[in-house]
Amino acid sequence: MAAVSTTAQDEAVEICRDLVRIDSVNRGNGDGNERAAAEYVAAKLAEVGLEPTLLESAPGRTSVITRIEGSDPQRPPLLIHGHLDVVPADPADWRVHPFSGEIVDGSLWGRGAVDMKDMDAMTLAVVRDLLRSGRRPPRDLVLAFVADEEAGGTLGARWLVDNHPQLFADCTEAISEVGGFSYTVSDDLRLYLIETAQKGIAWMKLTVTGRAGHGSMTSDDNAVTALCEAIVRLGRHRFPIVLTPTVRTFLDSVGEALGIEVDADDLETTIAKLGPIARMIGATIRNTANPTQLNAGEKVNVVPGEATAHVDGRFLPGQEEEFLRQIDELIGPAVRRDWVVFDQALETGFDGPLVDAMAGALKAEDPAARAVPYMLSGGTDAKSFSRLGIRCFGFSPLLLPPDLDFAGMFHGVDERVPVESLRFGVRVLDRFLAAS
Numbered sequence: 001m002a003a004v005s006t007t008a009q010d011e012a013v014e015i016c017r018d019l020v021r022i023d024s025v026n027r028g029n030g031d032g033n034e035r036a037a038a039e040y041v042a043a044k045l046a047e048v049g050l051e052p053t054l055l056e057s058a059p060g061r062t063s064v065i066t067r068i069e070g071s072d073p074q075r076p077p078l079l080i081h082g083h084l085d086v087v088p089a090d091p092a093d094w095r096v097h098p099f100s101g102e103i104v105d106g107s108l109w110g111r112g113a114v115d116m117k118d119m120d121a122m123t124l125a126v127v128r129d130l131l132r133s134g135r136r137p138p139r140d141l142v143l144a145f146v147a148d149e150e151a152g153g154t155l156g157a158r159w160l161v162d163n164h165p166q167l168f169a170d171c172t173e174a175i176s177e178v179g180g181f182s183y184t185v186s187d188d189l190r191l192y193l194i195e196t197a198q199k200g201i202a203w204m205k206l207t208v209t210g211r212a213g214h215g216s217m218t219s220d221d222n223a224v225t226a227l228c229e230a231i232v233r234l235g236r237h238r239f240p241i242v243l244t245p246t247v248r249t250f251l252d253s254v255g256e257a258l259g260i261e262v263d264a265d266d267l268e269t270t271i272a273k274l275g276p277i278a279r280m281i282g283a284t285i286r287n288t289a290n291p292t293q294l295n296a297g298e299k300v301n302v303v304p305g306e307a308t309a310h311v312d313g314r315f316l317p318g319q320e321e322e323f324l325r326q327i328d329e330l331i332g333p334a335v336r337r338d339w340v341v342f343d344q345a346l347e348t349g350f351d352g353p354l355v356d357a358m359a360g361a362l363k364a365e366d367p368a369a370r371a372v373p374y375m376l377s378g379g380t381d382a383k384s385f386s387r388l389g390i391r392c393f394g395f396s397p398l399l400l401p402p403d404l405d406f407a408g409m410f411h412g413v414d415e416r417v418p419v420e421s422l423r424f425g426v427r428v429l430d431r432f433l434a435a436s
């Protein structure tokens with residue numbers, strides 16, 4: 001098979017730059033606009049003979065879907081999905097303007113550079129190269145560039161799955177963001193973290209009602225006090241450690257790679273040795289519940305009749321019921337709990353031909369590569385696509401410099417991706433597709 005061209009590698013950088021320059025900020029609550037980015041993507045696909053479909057869930061909330069015929073029509077298609085929206089960025093905080101797509105110090109800077117216009121661009125570049133050179137992937141590919149991931153996908157992936165499931169109906173596997181990036185152990189060993197699991201989302205609103213009254217009088221039924229007691233119990237609680245198969249395999253692999261003993265009784269110490277990814281991995285050994293918003297009262301001398309709080313809860317695969325039981329026990333019967341967002345946790349095995357294709361493609365481009373499974377503490381559009389029975393992986397391959405705080409790039413200030421990482425990603429994706 002002919003290798004991917006240098007043109008494709010150049011193109012990934014150009015496309016990523018173009019996409020960063022297109023403002024597709026998603027402020028949540030329906031305030032976003034992906035149309036310009038979607039039209040740009042559709043034009044890039046049309047240029048190589050594809051006939052992409054643009055679908056709008058609401059004005060400006062555009063997603064692009066296309067299908068590429070593989071050489072074996074008997075095989076089920078592979079889905080590659082990427083979101084087109086980005087979170088806001090305040091130029092005042094940045095070293096370069098977040099929508100400039102400037103290349104400084106060998107990196108392409110801007111909002112979306114790693115989340116996830118990089119993967120959108122790499123996918124486009126690889127597919128364009130494939131079609132231009134007359135090659136065919138072994139199986140059909142479904143490409144989905146979608147709106148609204150940063151607000152939970154209600155107007156993007158979730159909407160597509162609910163309203164146009166036939167577009168994905170026969171897809172069995174998918175790749176997308178937050179996986180496939182390197183973690184350097186030494187010059188001759190780099191772990192590439194493939195996402196095979198992600199925590200569930202349980203965003204909740206807690207409400208306590210009490211007796212409203214004058215702030216000067218005794219108040220034994222104060223909603224603010226009762227809510228705060230519940231919030232303190234929840235926020236201070238350390239949920240028990242539960243290792244799912246993904247996290248167990250990950251910790252064993254890391255322990256072996258670093259030559260450290262993984263102490264089951266003191267996992268925090270082991271995880272702390274992981275440096276920049278410690279915060280992300282640390283959240284995958286237990287359920288978590290972080291209080292994030294408080295609201296009550298309007299005036300200092302009025303006891304309000306109601307107090308509310310929002311809590312960002314995340315639960316491990318298989319822990320949904322246990323988590324709810326723990327939460328309810330902590331907040332107590334006087335607190336009402338309502339879901340703001342509730343979405344499933346995911347976990348799939350680190351095995352099978354597709355995993356072999358990922359590991360093989362990485363190894364071919366980086367002899368020091370060792371692919372390992374890991375769990376994402378956040379959530380992605382994979383939650384929506386997995387409702388269709390699709391096995392979802394995070395695989396957006398990047399060879400990263402060892403000192404880059406990659407986890408901090410996501411939604412962070414000075415988000416950037418090394419140009420060489422993009423070029424590497426194109427080469428790996430091309431090999432992966434050929435072997436998939």
Ligand SMILES: [Zn+2]
Pocket residue numbers: 083115116149177
């Ligand atoms: Zn993302």
